[in-house]
Amino acid sequence: MSEVLLDVRNLKTSFFTAEGEVKSVDGISYYVNKGETIAIVGESGCGKSVSQMSVLQLIQMPPGKVLDGQVIFKGKDLLKYNPKSKEMRSIRGSGISMIFQEPMTSLNPVLTIGEQLCDIITTHSDLTKKEAWLKGIEALVSVGISEPKTRMRSYPFEMSGGMRQRVMIAAAIACGSELIIADEPTTALDVTTQAQVMDLLLDLVKKYNKSLIIITHNLGLVTRYAERVYVMYAGRIIESGTTEQILTHPEHPYTKGLLNSVPKLEDDKNQDLIPIKGMPPVLSNLPPSCAFMPRCPFPCSKCTSNGKPALKNVGQEHYVACYLVGE
Amino acid sequence: MSRYIIKKILMAIGLIILISFFTFMLMQLLPGDPARIALGEAASEEKIQTYRNSYGLNDPVLVQYCHWITRILFHLDFGKSVLNARDVSAYISQRLPNSISIGLPGLVYGVLIGLFVGILSAIKRGSWVDQVLTVIVNFFLGCPRFLIAIFGVIFLGLKLKLIPLQGYTAPWVNFGEYSRKAFWPVVVNAIYTVAILARQTRSNMLEVISQDYIRTARAYGLPEKKIIFKYTLKNALIPVITIIGLQMRNIVAGAVIIENVFNIPGIGQLLLNGIQQRDYFIVQACVLVISAMTVFCNLFVDIAYGFIDPRVRRTMR
Amino acid sequence: MEQNLSLESMQKETRRRNRKQAFKIFFGRGVIVKLCTAVLVLFIVFSLFGPFLLHIDPNKQNLVNKLAKPTATHILGTDYLGRDVLARIISGGRVSLFVSILAGTFAAIVGICLGLIAGYVGGYLSKFIMAITDVVLSIPGLVFTLMIAAIMGSGVLSLTIAIGIGMIPTYIRMANGLVLSLKQNDYVVASSLVGQKQRKILFKHLLPNTFPSLIVLYTINLGNAIMTEASLSYLGVGINPPTATWGNMVSDAYAYLYLAPRLAIVPGICIIVLIISFNIVGDGLRDALDPRLRGKL
Numbered sequence: 001m002s003e004v005l006l007d008v009r010n011l012k013t014s015f016f017t018a019e020g021e022v023k024s025v026d027g028i029s030y031y032v033n034k035g036e037t038i039a040i041v042g043e044s045g046c047g048k049s050v051s052q053m054s055v056l057q058l059i060q061m062p063p064g065k066v067l068d069g070q071v072i073f074k075g076k077d078l079l080k081y082n083p084k085s086k087e088m089r090s091i092r093g094s095g096i097s098m099i100f101q102e103p104m105t106s107l108n109p110v111l112t113i114g115e116q117l118c119d120i121i122t123t124h125s126d127l128t129k130k131e132a133w134l135k136g137i138e139a140l141v142s143v144g145i146s147e148p149k150t151r152m153r154s155y156p157f158e159m160s161g162g163m164r165q166r167v168m169i170a171a172a173i174a175c176g177s178e179l180i181i182a183d184e185p186t187t188a189l190d191v192t193t194q195a196q197v198m199d200l201l202l203d204l205v206k207k208y209n210k211s212l213i214i215i216t217h218n219l220g221l222v223t224r225y226a227e228r229v230y231v232m233y234a235g236r237i238i239e240s241g242t243t244e245q246i247l248t249h250p251e252h253p254y255t256k257g258l259l260n261s262v263p264k265l266e267d268d269k270n271q272d273l274i275p276i277k278g279m280p281p282v283l284s285n286l287p288p289s290c291a292f293m294p295r296c297p298f299p300c301s302k303c304t305s306n307g308k309p310a311l312k313n314v315g316q317e318h319y320v321a322c323y324l325v326g327e
Numbered sequence: 328m329s330r331y332i333i334k335k336i337l338m339a340i341g342l343i344i345l346i347s348f349f350t351f352m353l354m355q356l357l358p359g360d361p362a363r364i365a366l367g368e369a370a371s372e373e374k375i376q377t378y379r380n381s382y383g384l385n386d387p388v389l390v391q392y393c394h395w396i397t398r399i400l401f402h403l404d405f406g407k408s409v410l411n412a413r414d415v416s417a418y419i420s421q422r423l424p425n426s427i428s429i430g431l432p433g434l435v436y437g438v439l440i441g442l443f444v445g446i447l448s449a450i451k452r453g454s455w456v457d458q459v460l461t462v463i464v465n466f467f468l469g470c471p472r473f474l475i476a477i478f479g480v481i482f483l484g485l486k487l488k489l490i491p492l493q494g495y496t497a498p499w500v501n502f503g504e505y506s507r508k509a510f511w512p513v514v515v516n517a518i519y520t521v522a523i524l525a526r527q528t529r530s531n532m533l534e535v536i537s538q539d540y541i542r543t544a545r546a547y548g549l550p551e552k553k554i555i556f557k558y559t560l561k562n563a564l565i566p567v568i569t570i571i572g573l574q575m576r577n578i579v580a581g582a583v584i585i586e587n588v589f590n591i592p593g594i595g596q597l598l599l600n601g602i603q604q605r606d607y608f609i610v611q612a613c614v615l616v617i618s619a620m621t622v623f624c625n626l627f628v629d630i631a632y633g634f635i636d637p638r639v640r641r642t643m644r
Numbered sequence: 645m646e647q648n649l650s651l652e653s654m655q656k657e658t659r660r661r662n663r664k665q666a667f668k669i670f671f672g673r674g675v676i677v678k679l680c681t682a683v684l685v686l687f688i689v690f691s692l693f694g695p696f697l698l699h700i701d702p703n704k705q706n707l708v709n710k711l712a713k714p715t716a717t718h719i720l721g722t723d724y725l726g727r728d729v730l731a732r733i734i735s736g737g738r739v740s741l742f743v744s745i746l747a748g749t750f751a752a753i754v755g756i757c758l759g760l761i762a763g764y765v766g767g768y769l770s771k772f773i774m775a776i777t778d779v780v781l782s783i784p785g786l787v788f789t790l791m792i793a794a795i796m797g798s799g800v801l802s803l804t805i806a807i808g809i810g811m812i813p814t815y816i817r818m819a820n821g822l823v824l825s826l827k828q829n830d831y832v833v834a835s836s837l838v839g840q841k842q843r844k845i846l847f848k849h850l851l852p853n854t855f856p857s858l859i860v861l862y863t864i865n866l867g868n869a870i871m872t873e874a875s876l877s878y879l880g881v882g883i884n885p886p887t888a889t890w891g892n893m894v895s896d897a898y899a900y901l902y903l904a905p906r907l908a909i910v911p912g913i914c915i916i917v918l919i920i921s922f923n924i925v926g927d928g929l930r931d932a933l934d935p936r937l938r939g940k941l
Contacts (some may be wrong), residue, residue, distance in 0.1 A: 058546055062453075084551060092548035099545075105539035110561050110637055119557075120547045155637050171547065345779045357797045446726035460816060469920035471871045471877050474912045481905045492901075587879055598787065599879060602794045614791070618783045625782075 005211050006032045006055070006096075006179055011069035013054045016062065022284045024050040024075035026235035027069075032179065033269040037205065037212040039226035039243075041219065041258070043280050047235040048215045049101075052181045056092055057083040073179070090209075097172035099201075101184040103164035107156035113140075113167055114152030117174065124175045143200060162193035166200065173204055179211045186221070198225065219262050222248060228317070231255050233283050234291035238309065241318035251320040253296045290323070298324055331633050333614055339626040344396075346618045350611055351392045395611070400593045404473065405615075406608035415612045423616070426593035428498050429509055429585065430578045434518025438501075438571055441521040442564075445528025449563075450555060452533065460525070466523040472581050475590040476515045483511065495591040512585045520574050527570050531563040565636050572628030575621045677928035687918060691741050694734035703727060703886050711904050714830045723893075723907050724900055730902045733914060736888035741917075743800060743889075744869035747808035751869075752862050754808075755815025762816065763823025764850070789872055793881050802814060807872050811865055818861055822854045827886040860930040867922030874915050890915050 013025040024047045032038055032128040040048045042222045053059050053064050057078065071078040073095060079087040088269045092098075100106045108116060117136035118129055124224060127135065133152065141150035143166040165185060172180050181202065186194035202225055205212045214226055222229055222243065229246045232252065257276035278295035288298075302323040303309075311315040311319040362378040363370070379385050383394060400402045405415035448460045467475070483489045490511045496504035536543065536559055539596055544554050581593035590596075603610035633639045706726030714721045720729035760811040762773040780788060788808035796802035826832065832849055876882035878889025885892055897907035 056546060058542065089548035089550065092546055094548070098546045100543060102539055106543045108540040108544070108558055108562070110565070111558070115544055116544075119549055121546075121552065123547065123549050148404070168543075232502065340679070342778060342782060343749065345775065346782055349779050350783070350791075353795070354790055357794070465923065466916075466920060467729075469867060469871075469923050470916050471874050471878075472917070473875055474894070474915060477898070477901070478912060479907055481908065485902055485905070549664065576784040580784040583786055583790070584875055590754055599881075602790055602881070605794075610791070614783060614787060617787060621784060622782050 003034045004031050004035075005034045006076065006213075009057065009070045009072070009121075009169060010052075011051060011054055012067040013050055013059060013064060014067055015064045017284065019135065019284045022320055023235050023286065024064075025054060028230075028232070028237045030237065030240070031231050032211045032213060034178070035209045035210055036228070037202070037226050038228045039214045039216060039222040040228065040230045040232060041216060041222055042232035043217060045280055046232045047282065047283075048232050050168075051232075052098065052141055052183060052213065052215060054179070056096060056098060057081070058092075058098075074168040090124065093120055093171075094175040094177050095180045096173065097177040097182065099165070099168045099180065099182045100184050102188050103161045103168060106168060106237065109156055110150070112153050112155055112278075113159075114155050117167070117171060118153070120171050120172055120244060134325060135174060138172040140167070142173060142204065143167070143170045145170070158191075161189050162197060163210065165189065165197050169197070169201055169204065173208065177210070179213070180205065180213070181213045182217045184217070185214070197299075219258065231258070234283065234286060236291070236308065236321065237319075238292065238321045239319065240311070245315060245318045248316075251314055251317075251318070251325045252292075252322050253298055253324070254292050255293075257297075291294075314327070331639075332630055333628055335629050336631075338621050342622050343615075343619050346622070347389075347615050348483060348616045349398075350394060351395060351616070352388070352606050354611050355388055357607065357610075361605075374432060388476055397573065399612075399615070402409060405612035408606055409611055415608050418609065418617035419612060419616060420554055422594045425495065426582050426586070426595060428505070429512050429591060430516060430582055432509075432513045433581075434574060436513065437520025437574065438524055440517065440569070441561060442528055444521060444525040446560070448525065448529040449532030449536070459499060459527075464522045464525045467518050468526065469526065471517060471584075472515055473584045473588055475518055476511070476585060479511050479515065480588075481594025485623050493588075493590045493607055495589065505560065508589075510587050512591065515585055516581050517569050518580060519577055523574065523577070524567065524570060528563065531566055532559060535559045535563045565632070568632050568635065570629055572625045575624040579617050603631050647727070657701075666927040676924060680924040680928075682826045683917060683921045685924060687737060689743065690734060690765045691738040694738070700731040711900065711907075720910060721904070721906065724896070724904075726881075729907065729910060732888040732893060733890070733911060736890045736893055736911065737914060737918075738747050739800065739883065739887065739889045740870055740891070742875055743804045743807065743883075744866055747811065747873075748862065748866045748869045750808040751811035751865070752815055752858070755812040756819045756858060758812070759816040759819025759821075760823055760851075760854075762842075763827070770820075773816065777813045777816045777820075781817065785810060786872070789876065790879075790881055798882075798884055800883055800887070803876065804875065807869055807876070810872065811869065814865065815858075815861065818857065821855065823850055824856055826850050826853055834844060856920055856930075860926050862927055863922055863926035867919040867926070870915065870919050870922070 008031065009235070010027050011025055011029070011030045012023070012027050015022040015024055026047075028047075028051060029037070030040070033097065040049050050059070050064075054313070055071050055073075055078065057066070059066060063253070069079065072110055073091065078088065078091060084163065090156065114133060121127060121132040121135050122129065125132070131151055135216060136152055137148045140151055140245060145151055145166055151163075156167075159167070169235065173258075180201075185198055185222040187199065189197060197222065201212070204210070212225075214221060216222065226243050228242050229240065230237050231246070231252065233254050239246065239250065239255045246255060254276070258273070260274045262274060263273060281291050281294070287293075288308070289306070290303045290309055293299050296303065300323055305310055309321045309323050311321045314320050314325060334551060341497040360375075361382070361384060362375045366374055366378060369613075376385075383391055386394075397405065401414060405419065407413065408415055412510065444460055444464065451457050479490070480492055484492045484558045491508055494508050496508055498505040498509075517630070541558060544558050549558070578597070582593055583599055584595070585591065586593040586595040587599060594617065597609060598617070600606070601613060703913075703917055704727060706722065708726065710722060710724050710726040712718060712722040718728050718730070720733065723729055723732065758773055758891075762770040789806055792809050793803060793806035796806045825851070835844075835849060873882060874891035874894070877889045878895045880892075880895065882891060883889045885896060893911040894908050894915075897904070922929070
């Protein structure tokens, strides 16, 4: 029986802007087991990044605010801690690490790689600077960076995007965090580097038995690496299940639409790709009914009148939030 | 790196030469004939011509310029005052130290306090501290220096009798007297610098704080103090250094006014009197010296920038 | 719900939304911006219509009544020659505003044109213009303006031109910088690749994108113009008595600081309030007009 490492329940985060309240995360619940890799999938703006930032309490307040929910990590509710408190800070980096999307801007341009790695390592351990430096070199070796001693003294602008992303992975591994959240880790990289970085990440995750949350809109990544998938739309989880269930038996019209719009090898090359019609919703102006309804190919009467659909169990581990399903 | 420095030095020297040419030409446009000014309106035509010939005033302008600039470069001879034929260089060497004794402390205090206020404002963004400081900074940005000077004289000098109204004693003559008399002029100098630096520092700090790499530092749990002082400050201060260089201009412009209000025998007063009395050589010399100082200050800042910003340092190998 | 995806209508909608937002931001920023705009309007109105309301000659001397304290007939008292202070403030304000706005606008037009040309055309013309700009900017502002004022002579128009010339280099540098950075933008490169005429690119793409920064600079420079005019008049290089301007009122009042400080304080406060109002309105415009200039949250 696998142990639950992170258990998020009914997380709600909103941003209060000049245009009104933007409900970025509107009550989502998910969990990650020890040693498991899951994926959170959705379009840009659906709230996936914001949800993970909320877990680490990195949301800028103002204008954002975590309104409700529980984030239970190893038995303790993280949201009960003050974002600036020592407890929260010690979780960040050594309990949960985050790898961001933009390697080009994620590292401080006026400090060497070594300085930044050392700072991270010394924050979470009792090592001296010298010892931290050596540990940093080890970490660089483990992510496959050549000439690690010289690299420690380089500045970020002297390295390529792929190398910088490896450095971020090194930082995540160096502090021994049990959960790594990778927010679109390969979106900003070119295709060949993408594969290298992902393989590296997955190797390390397996080697050290870490849990991994991959946030992405790239279904290819999901297929290859994730064991379970959560599909988000407009701040809510609209479908969840094992990768196999989602890929072979998608139930929600949105998930079906996503899968249809991805080209597959076995498709007839003369067949058109079928996009999901319409535009993503404006989050500050959501109607009380199902958010996907304007774009849904099968709207029914319940979709307009009954408020937002709740998640229903349609199979082992498989949940869908749709009025068309699971009557 | 040395190529960078040499290039900057050459550009600075070129700029100064251009400035000297520009100033000289500009002075030719001043109405009035130096001969008449020196000899008086009633002087005879003969005397005027003799004067003009002896000072080379009938030569073509370019020739006059060449004479002037070569005399400066090789003999440090800035010419003679039109009015009383004394050496301009004597005037300048007498007065420059006085101006520096007011300008330099103003610059230093202004920069230090300005940085402090800007950083404090940025760290406590949105709080009442920030709002009060911003109001104060904006207020002083809109105050002409002569008004700050005069209001200070009215309230601190006349009403509260804390500072003398005018006058100057050099610090090397009597430091106590100097401190008393120079206090308010230095403060006036500093206030404007504080306002500009505070505003710029705050804005830079806020911009840096919203960058991704600060988010990364937070995501790894680095303590807030370290984030502010090591991660934000270094990045934010780099552009501020250029601003500090620019303050030289403000300090000098301020010198003209402050020396006028407080009757300080400095180079600003020399310049102002020279302009009012149409004393060409003095004006040219003052402007050249002042501008040269500004250019060297900027040069120093540029070079310092090259050392501090690793992006410049590394790519200039 | 079929959304109208045509490009034209989306552009119109965006422009309308931006304008509305700009208005909302500018006036929604709080009392201060609105207050300062009101102050500016008040000053301008007073300058234009004040003399008609007050019916007192600012230059009429009355040595019997000199340095009088404020009374009903002379609301702010009289100065050392018996002239009514309030009348002088109003007419002085007129002169100051006139000089500053004229100088500022003159500098803006000349400077922006030169800067745009320098940035867009490039080549030797550009190098020449920027070299002169650098030279002038190395000479401290007040010093340069002093020299020009001395050359131009005394009088309102001469002072205006002198102050204007002193402010031109700032505009040249900003316009040049803006054009250079905008020229690199992909949409400009794309336009010329597609074959649009150079002039069309300049007017349709580059110019409108420079407006926000330039408008902000213009407003803040008006404040600087007032500061320069006041300083120059104070130093005696600008407009000379008996014509009233706030700067020379302060310098005249210097001799009477002990007896009647209000002679210096009142014009001084007017100067400060006007400059600060320009600055704050300029800041408000900056927030409203250009999201990129807006301070990040």
